[in-house]
Amino acid sequence: MAVGQTPMQPGLLSSTAGFCEGRLAPNSIYAVLHRECRALFPDEMFVDLFAEDGRRSVPPMIVAVVMVLQRLEGLSDREAVERFAFDVRWKYAAGGLDFDHPGFVHTVLVDMRARLAASARPNRIFERTVEVAAQAGLVGRRRVLDSAPIYDAVATQDTITLIRSAIRGLLRAADHGLRAELRAVISSGDAYSGTAKPAIDWTDAAEREALVDSRARDGYALLAMLEGRSLESGVAEAARLLATVLGQDLEQDGEVFKIARKVARDRVISTVDPEARHGHKTVRRAFDGYKGHVAEDPDSEVITATEVTAGNVGDAEPAAELLADVLQPPAPDERAEDERAEVYGDAAYGTGPLLAELAEADVAVMVKVQAANAPGGRFSKDAFIVDVQAGQVTCPNQVTVPIRPHSDGGGQARFGAVCVTCPLAAQCTTAKNGRVITITPHEEHLAQGRARSADPAWLAVYRATRPKVERKIAHLMRRRHGGRRARVRGRAKIAADFALLAAAVNVARLGMLGIMSAGRGKWAIAAG
Known part of the structure; x- marks a missing residue:
């Protein structure tokens, strides 16, 4: 499939531009996309995703605009293409297309995400918004860090469901011959063909314990049969998941397998999304899923970097990746050489390794450190x-x-x-x-950080700056589905989706700031 080309001259009488101008605020996301979409997301930006010849694709610029609006409004793929077909504002945002401009099927969005994921620059739409903001002088060397829970898109499974699901996944991954061998060593009589739990008296402790023991024995028998064999990647992955599930939740009491009276530190909570984890945002606030991390320029309120980790990962762990641009000295043509980077973060970022890394990079540390207590x-x-x-x-x-x-x-x-x-x-x-x-x-x-955190002058600057990122987190998480709750499964897909959401929020912010193309790939802020 070859890259399609966005129409450059909509019809004079049928264009959505004449209808929408004057009806939409000039700083709305629809208006800024209408004015700048061809410079912001040109078709050439996506040319590496397509072949040199073949059937023409839907113009990538149009698809990019739809993806940005879709993430901002928290829509499914089908809802997004329907909105593009019937909402005049969306066609206006895509360059002022004609009212009768043909739509496209929702699989175009699926295909574009797959092409981006397989490319060398999967987050190029988000990166483009940061690049534009930097060229307009909106990105300095101050950063504020924060994170928010992203609830997973699957149900958390109990031990029996995890074991049965992992066994079922192994049987499904095996070919016909290996599957027959595996089934031959199953002694519980469970067919492992459905998701429903076995019918037992769940109020009877003895029956529950017998169920756990029998399914655990099935799992260990399957692993024993596979030990030492050369396995296909899918089978090997399914076997590793089964081994993890069995090892994290069970302990052996004599000859009987029982549920362990502890929770494994890195416990898999679902075989449908094995990367999701139990997490805590605070001591009393628990969640299941992932964490979305952001770095923001507090002056322009533009998101400069995003990351997604499992829910049990500490906030400070991905901080170096989020701060990669300010941990390096600025280029001479970008900023004054004497401008020192500043990093703000709450006590979750006040860890020794991060503080040491910031100090080594000569960054002004505005990170709160928890006071010592006894x-x-x-x-x-x-x-x-x-x-x-x-x-x-x-x-x-x-x-x-x-x-x-x-x-x-x-x-x-x-x-x-x-x-x-x-x-x-x-x-x-x-x-x-x-x-x-x-x-x-x-x-x-750490001692220096605790001393800083108790200084009233330092606290005044900290309190005037750090809360800005909380407002940005609210913008990202304002919708339950697609914001607070993941729409997809797996850390890589969720990370890409979160970066696209950040891109949409950035475009909306750039519109409020009056971004405009200055020609020759340069960007500026409109005067007044």
Whole structure:
């Protein structure tokens, strides 16, 4: 299929431009796309996705506009193509097309997403919005980080459902001959052909335990039969998933397999979407699925980077990828050489490794660090003088002990017997062996961060800037489906969908800021 070309001259009497102009606000997303769509998402931007000859595709610029509006409005593929066919604003946004411009089937959107995913630049629509904002001088070297839960698009499965589903997936992945061999070692009598749970008395603990044991034995028998064999990739992947499910939820009590009385740290919660995880946004707020991470320029409120991780990944882990543009020194032709980058984040980003990386890149750290605390109102770690250079710690009673180093660069300072006779012991510790102060590999950065976070002047700047990203998160998550809840399955697809949503929000923001093409690939902000 060859790349299609967007019509350049709509009909004089049938164009949607004459109807919509004056009826839509000039800074609306429809108006900004109408004015700038050909420069923003030109057909040439997608030429690598298509062959040099063949049947012409739907013009990629039109498809890109539809994809942006679809994500902004939280529509399914069928709803989006229907909106393009009958909503005059959408044809106006696509360059002022004629009222009777032909629509297209929803599989065009499916095909475009697949082509983008297989390309070298899968997020080019989002990247284009950031590039345009940067050329217009809207992207500086200040960043604010935040994340939000993205609920998965599948149901969280219990242990029995997980085991049966994993076995069913293995049988489905095997060819006819291997499937027959696998079925021959199943001893429970379960056909594993449907999703319904076996019919037992679920109020009877003995029956529940027997069910778990029998299905676990089926699973381990299948894995034992496959051990040492050369397997096709699909079968090997299904076997690994089954092994993970069995290992995470079960323990052996004598000769019987039972559900373990603990939750595995990286527990698979669904065989339909094996990458989804249990997550916590706060101590009391749990969710199942993924986290969407963003970096925002707080001055223009343009999203500069996005990332999606499993729900159990800490906020600080993808921060380096989100900040890749400011962790490098600015190009001389982009910004003044003396402009220093700044990074803002709440306490979830106040981890030692990230603080150290920011300091090494000479970034102004505006990241909150959780204050040290101790149970019962006793002396916190901040009441001790930690001298990493000298390798010692001094307690509030002015007793100094050496730091015993660990191989990771951290260590421990043990006060031991001196705590027994210390007059401040009741205010410090109840441990029989005395107070122990743990030193992390990045202790100096954490201590500096805690001191900054208690400074009123620093807090005033922090509170004036960081909340801006929360408003942007609200823009991204304002719709339940397609925002707060994923529309697709798998981290890669969700990441692409989240980046496209960020692109749509960026285009809307650029419209509010008055973005305009200045010719020759340059962009500017309209005066006034």
